[in-house]
Amino acid sequence: MDNTKYILSEKDMPTRWYNIQADLPEPLPPYMHPVTKQPLGPTDLAPLFAMELIKQEVSQERYIDIPEEVQKIYRQFRPSPLYRARCLEQALDTPAHIYYKYEDISPAGSHKPNSAIPQAYYNMKEGIKRLTTETGAGQWGSSLALACSLFDIELKVYMVKVSYNQKPYRRMMMETWGAKCVPSPSPDTMSGRAVLAADPNNLGSLGLAISEAVEEAMQREDTHYVLGSVLNHVLLHQTIIGQECQKQMEMAGEYPDIVIACAGGGSNFGGIALPFVQDKLTKNKNTRIIAVEPSSCPSLTKGLYTYDYGDEAGMAPIAKMFTLGSHFMPPPMHAGGLRYHGMAPIVSHLLKLGIIEAKAVNQLATFEAGIIFARSEGFISAPETNHAIRAAIDEAIKCRETGERKVILFNHSGHGYFDMTAYDAYMSGQLSDYEYPAEKVKEAQSCLPQI
Amino acid sequence: MDNTKYILSEKDMPTRWYNIQADLPEPLPPYMHPVTKQPLGPTDLAPLFAMELIKQEVSQERYIDIPEEVQKIYRQFRPSPLYRARCLEQALDTPAHIYYKYEDISPAGSHKPNSAIPQAYYNMKEGIKRLTTETGAGQWGSSLALACSLFDIELKVYMVKVSYNQKPYRRMMMETWGAKCVPSPSPDTMSGRAVLAADPNNLGSLGLAISEAVEEAMQREDTHYVLGSVLNHVLLHQTIIGQECQKQMEMAGEYPDIVIACAGGGSNFGGIALPFVQDKLTKNKNTRIIAVEPSSCPSLTKGLYTYDYGDEAGMAPIAKMFTLGSHFMPPPMHAGGLRYHGMAPIVSHLLKLGIIEAKAVNQLATFEAGIIFARSEGFISAPETNHAIRAAIDEAIKCRETGERKVILFNHSGHGYFDMTAYDAYMSGQLSDYEYPAEKVKEAQSCLPQI
Numbered sequence: 038m039d040n041t042k043y044i045l046s047e048k049d050m051p052t053r054w055y056n057i058q059a060d061l062p063e064p065l066p067p068y069m070h071p072v073t074k075q076p077l078g079p080t081d082l083a084p085l086f087a088m089e090l091i092k093q094e095v096s097q098e099r100y101i102d103i104p105e106e107v108q109k110i111y112r113q114f115r116p117s118p119l120y121r122a123r124c125l126e127q128a129l130d131t132p133a134h135i136y137y138k139y140e141d142i143s144p145a146g147s148h149k150p151n152s153a154i155p156q157a158y159y160n161m162k163e164g165i166k167r168l169t170t171e172t173g174a175g176q177w178g179s180s181l182a183l184a185c186s187l188f189d190i191e192l193k194v195y196m197v198k199v200s201y202n203q204k205p206y207r208r209m210m211m212e213t214w215g216a217k218c219v220p221s222p223s224p225d226t227m228s229g230r231a232v233l234a235a236d237p238n239n240l241g242s243l244g245l246a247i248s249e250a251v252e253e254a255m256q257r258e259d260t261h262y263v264l265g266s267v268l269n270h271v272l273l274h275q276t277i278i279g280q281e282c283q284k285q286m287e288m289a290g291e292y293p294d295i296v297i298a299c300a301g302g303g304s305n306f307g308g309i310a311l312p313f314v315q316d317k318l319t320k321n322k323n324t325r326i327i328a329v330e331p332s333s334c335p336s337l338t339k340g341l342y343t344y345d346y347g348d349e350a351g352m353a354p355i356a357k358m359f360t361l362g363s364h365f366m367p368p369p370m371h372a373g374g375l376r377y378h379g380m381a382p383i384v385s386h387l388l389k390l391g392i393i394e395a396k397a398v399n400q401l402a403t404f405e406a407g408i409i410f411a412r413s414e415g416f417i418s419a420p421e422t423n424h425a426i427r428a429a430i431d432e433a434i435k436c437r438e439t440g441e442r443k444v445i446l447f448n449h450s451g452h453g454y455f456d457m458t459a460y461d462a463y464m465s466g467q468l469s470d471y472e473y474p475a476e477k478v479k480e481a482q483s484c485l486p487q488i
Numbered sequence: 489m490d491n492t493k494y495i496l497s498e499k500d501m502p503t504r505w506y507n508i509q510a511d512l513p514e515p516l517p518p519y520m521h522p523v524t525k526q527p528l529g530p531t532d533l534a535p536l537f538a539m540e541l542i543k544q545e546v547s548q549e550r551y552i553d554i555p556e557e558v559q560k561i562y563r564q565f566r567p568s569p570l571y572r573a574r575c576l577e578q579a580l581d582t583p584a585h586i587y588y589k590y591e592d593i594s595p596a597g598s599h600k601p602n603s604a605i606p607q608a609y610y611n612m613k614e615g616i617k618r619l620t621t622e623t624g625a626g627q628w629g630s631s632l633a634l635a636c637s638l639f640d641i642e643l644k645v646y647m648v649k650v651s652y653n654q655k656p657y658r659r660m661m662m663e664t665w666g667a668k669c670v671p672s673p674s675p676d677t678m679s680g681r682a683v684l685a686a687d688p689n690n691l692g693s694l695g696l697a698i699s700e701a702v703e704e705a706m707q708r709e710d711t712h713y714v715l716g717s718v719l720n721h722v723l724l725h726q727t728i729i730g731q732e733c734q735k736q737m738e739m740a741g742e743y744p745d746i747v748i749a750c751a752g753g754g755s756n757f758g759g760i761a762l763p764f765v766q767d768k769l770t771k772n773k774n775t776r777i778i779a780v781e782p783s784s785c786p787s788l789t790k791g792l793y794t795y796d797y798g799d800e801a802g803m804a805p806i807a808k809m810f811t812l813g814s815h816f817m818p819p820p821m822h823a824g825g826l827r828y829h830g831m832a833p834i835v836s837h838l839l840k841l842g843i844i845e846a847k848a849v850n851q852l853a854t855f856e857a858g859i860i861f862a863r864s865e866g867f868i869s870a871p872e873t874n875h876a877i878r879a880a881i882d883e884a885i886k887c888r889e890t891g892e893r894k895v896i897l898f899n900h901s902g903h904g905y906f907d908m909t910a911y912d913a914y915m916s917g918q919l920s921d922y923e924y925p926a927e928k929v930k931e932a933q934s935c936l937p938q939i
Contacts, residue, residue, distance in 0.1 A: 041560070041563040041564050042563070044495055047491060047492065047493070109492070112492040113492050113866060124638070144862075144865075144866035144867045145866075146905070183866055186862075187863075187864075205908075205909075206908040206909075209908035209911055209912040210905075212911075214862060408664065411637075411665060412666060414564075414595075415564060415596075415634055417664055452905075454597070454903075454906065455905065457657040457660035457664070461660040464663060
């Protein structure tokens with residue numbers, strides 16, 4: 038029998054996260070303080086983050102143990118299945134073997150709980166009873182709402198207004214788990230009020246929502262802040278995805294020639310890619326590892342590699358990364374999780390070193406790919422995930438043309454059940470492409486911090 | 489390590505459906521023709537159904553092989569996980585062991601593809617290129633849309649208007665898989681036009697949507713009709729759920745004292761229950777098997793056990809079943825899949841024989857249960873599924889009071905991602921209970937067929 042899916046038993050679930058910092062050929066550039074512009078120390082971060090997460094952010098240990106309490110919750114939906122996309126291969130008439138890691142199965146419907154659960158856990162352990170965060174499409178906000186409900190932590194989520202309007206079900210989901218969700222820009226913070234004063238119809242950005250969540254956490258003693266992507270410890274938590282994939286590809290008797298994931302802040306990409314980057318750095322593997330981003334928010338393919346603010350208001354740490362500028366307001370396209378102006382420092386660093394590749398795809402092509410996938414594999418995918426599917430399909434079509442039997446693995450980061458209006462808009466011809474105007478980079482240049 | 493979930497390997501997936509008709513202490517009463525009122529023969533059904541499904545409807549064979557092509561598609565999402573609800577047990581502080589079978593994992597998000605896939609398959613094998621069906625909450629319509637997309641069959645779905653309005657995402661989902669979905673009553677059929685003429689604001693019923701779908705299939709040579717519940721062959725296909733549960737409970741080293749599922753037409757209830765009914769009939773097991781229905785549409789607890797029409801217009805077969813009358817229009821409560829006036833003949837027969845029990849629960853109590861479940865187990869459940877959760881929680885609370893360590897198994901038939909507006913309405917106090925007025929049964933009596 039040819040397997041359709043590869044399932045690991047609970048006892049084969051990885052019990053350690055993999056930390057790429059131990060294997061980088063050059064160390065990551067340090068974070069800088071947004072005010073002093075000097076390298077950040079742990080005490081600078083302590084008002085915002087749990088100490089254990091601050092340690093993980095800079096750790097050079099190759100493996101970090103997953104707490105037993107976190108493993109216990111992981112086991113509800115992990116190990117997640119690895120699928121061989123036999124029906125898609127047939128539909129594309131390709132000799133390529135396509136595999137996808139299926140992260141939809143968590144209660145929140147994406148990979149995000151992999152980091153939400155440990156982040157809520159460490160904060161709970163350190164006595165924190167209240168958290169703030171931001172969310173783009175709502176995948177992160179709902180995952181953290183889930184995690185906070187399990188650890189009895191109060192949560193306030195600033196949701197980018199364009200997504201808040203597009204995806205009301207995501208808000209209701211967060212509320213079902215007991216969280217409070219407000220649209221950003223909001224009148225609750227100085228950063229929000231300033232933007233609303235200038236433009237009451239402002240649709241928000243992830244950078245601005247971060248500013249609001251950080252501002253509130255800084256002002257309240259009882260409140261910490263957590264972030265769903267970009268930071269090293271978030272990518273660390275997500276490496277359980279790629280570690281599982283390594284075992285599952287072994288069960289399938291294959292090794293990927295190409296590993297693909299979409300990239301907004303970089304967490305689902307890092308999650309599947311970093312263990313394969315380790316293989317590439319330490320085992321001489323030749324794998325192509327591709328981050329796929331939207332043409333409308335192309336930080337990796339059109340951005341500057343430089344120190345920039347992590348948020349709109351300049352309150353979050355300054356990081357060296359690919360960036361379109363912290364004031365960049367991406368157009369209201371439907372992959373709300375890919376609308377961040379910057380990119381995870383780890384992902385940026387690996388691209389700069391030539392270890393990974395980046396590719397931009399446009400909106401209509403991603404929905405076309407999502408429909409091909411839904412009508413062959415059955416699953417309806419998040420608009421973000423459709424970026425990875427598009428790139429996987431493009432590689433598989435190349436194989437059809439060259440006759441090569443490449444092994445393609447991509448991360449199916451989440452389902453599209455809350456994005457049906459986007460599919461509806463696509464099918465009724467109401468969606469359009471957005472190309473990032475190259476001259477915009479000059480604007481970015483003009484508001485960079487002086488480091 | 490105490491398991492959180494029990495996963496069967498692909499090779500342990502059952503390869504035969506279990507047919508309860510082989511083990512019934514008394515045979516099922518035959519179907520009657522809606523016009524002649526005489527027992528139905530296969531030729532009467534041939535214009536509507538694939539011949540293989542007609543054979544399965546009356547088969548007395550204990551096991552029926554699952555075609556290899558159907559198994560192949562099942563394997564994408566089967567065997568489905570069995571969860572031990574440890575967090576829910578803890579939240580309820582109960583000595584009971586609660587297990588739930590997790591059917592949400594199929595691309596359509598419920599148990600319905602278990603029958604949609606073989607029904608589409610047999611029709612495809614018999615050369616049928618076009619199908620009609622009805623759907624209540626949209627779980628069945630979307631599952632059949634998925635199945636038809638895999639077998640390249642054109643599909644038209646009549647969706648009960650109240651759900652069509654409540655759940656627009658379900659329509660978009662069907663369209664994503666390539667199906668056409670119209671609200672019922674529709675102007676496309678005589679049955680629909682008659683109802684609209686009398687009441688343009690009529691919100692529809694499952695009975696009426698069946699009439700519309702049957703009428704169209706009867707009038708078009710190229711079109712067959714399929715049904716998502718009620719009929720024997722549909723319950724047959726669903727028995728893969730209970731058969732898997734038997735193996736998984738064995739892995740867990742326990743046997744259920746109580747098996748619970750919600751019941752609208754009876755397919756998810758039959759699916760989990762019938763293999764345990766077999767144990768009860770042939771292995772002297774004392775299991776309590778409970779069908780849970782809404783207080784607003786209580787066919788099993790308040791209906792008549794009699795021959796009645798399967799649909800509003802009297803075109804579908806007449807069946808002996810518990811019924812509230814084919815003209816009954818249930819109130820617009822959110823468990824759209826539990827709004828059928830009748831009940832599967834098999835389920836009705838088993839209740840009449842005292843082999844199973846039935847219980848009605850009201851809307852607010854089911855959403856309360858759904859929220860308790862979401863905040864402990866994480867998963868957000870369909871409003872239909874919340875009926876089963878309510879009953880399971882009630883039994884677990886009884887155990888807390890008596891100190892008994894009962895083993896409770898329920899069917900988690902589907903997720904609630906398309907029902908977030910119902911949760912929103914519940915949380916904001918806009919939902920109410922609907923009690924079925926007992927005197928309504930007299931109306932039902934007055935429109936029964938003369939058998």
